[in-house]
Amino acid sequence: MCLCIDEELGIFTFGLQMSNGDMFEKNHDEIDFEFLGNIRGKDWRIQTNIYGNGSTSIGREERYNLWFDPSDDFHQYSILWTDSQIIFYIDGIPIREFKRTASMGGDFPAKPMSLYATIWDGSDWATNGGKYRVNYKYAPYVTEFSDFVLHGCSFDPIEQTSSKCDITESSKVSIPTGVSPSQRIKMENFRRKHMTYSYCYDQIRYKVPPFECVINPLEAERLKVHDPVTFGGGRRHHGKRHHRSRSSGTKANDV
Template sequence: MSNGDMFEKNHDEIDFEFLGNIRGKDWRIQTNIYGNGSTSIGREERYSLWFDPSDDFHQYSILWTDSQIIFYVDNVPIREIKRTASMGGDFPSKPMSLYATIWDGSDWATNGGKYRVNYKYAPYVAEISNFVLHGCAVDPIEQSSKCENSESFGGIPTGITPTQRIKMGGFRGKYMTYSYCYDRARYKVAPSECVLVPKEAERLKSFDPVTFGGRRHRNRHHRSHSSHVVASSI
């Protein structure tokens, strides 16, 4: 979701991004949010999938309210962002439209550009089925909203149930490969909306102790010491 067409310099975004895969490896997806054009403050998380999304249809859902954002895969919540006062305008709050796009992210999506898109397999096609959208329509000129009848929201979740929270913990513990909340190379102190889970921190640190453990690569300089003999003659 985005409103970049209406707010070019201070747009909001809520993203589900499919990063592709390396042959024989798991597919990867990324979730991200921006508010008021805060693209310099990355809030990305990445995960492996336990299935090939090109083989069959799966359900990808986003619950967006004025206080929280929840991402789901096949009705399992995989990420929850609760709005905090210190986030300010970084929390997406302006009306957005829903887009589905295919674009080349070779420079960063696959191991920093190591594996690039092979255009001999073009054209690339995305298929969408059983699309459902609930929300408030907004007049693009007057910026006024008209909400649907509240009865039509009866089946829409308002949060994460205890059972779903257990499933979310299981998913994140097994499939999450990156979270900005634990990235000590970018943030010495985690942003206010982050809820740090020790098991998640330890798992990510085992993958990459430099990024998630706060260590630094050090170049060791070896000095060669030589003895100088001075001969003097009288």
């Protein structure tokens, strides 16, 4: 996919998303990439969102700076969605791994979804809290797609049944089942260099992180340096369940 736009685009937000809002208006699921516009001379930013069962009030967003200009050339943006995990990739590098937990209940996306590509005016929030607005003199805004690949099962919205699943064994494209050890190193490197926001560490929105969050102390410290107001609030008070999650996250990173 290539964003074929002038770098003065400003605050138009482009989204590549899976959603079912047309079928489930009040409890829709959504998994998406969002490009949050650009200011000349600054890094492009991309955001990943996960909503399940209409849980938009929780907001499971993460935000990153890109190491390239997405309007210069085509790049590969991929989402692996299974019944137990969601993984986002850029150019084959996993950038986010989201695992389903029992505590999430119906908040994990589980209903059939369609794939959309959208462009909309995000001037009110997408860049510096609405400080910079869209400059419409650079319209039209165009996105081009190449080498589009979709694996899954078709769903009949009337009969409420799935059928015609593609046979991935015969596909020329290898479908990953998770993050390999070598990929995990690349993912950790990406997050260390480029992640600028994660809802799990947002102490303004959440006095206690949502149950599915596994706190990585190194990520927490890096984000605190990046934005001490959002990520460096007062001391958190955790119950035992959150304390165990935090401890398990620490051990995983010590290995």
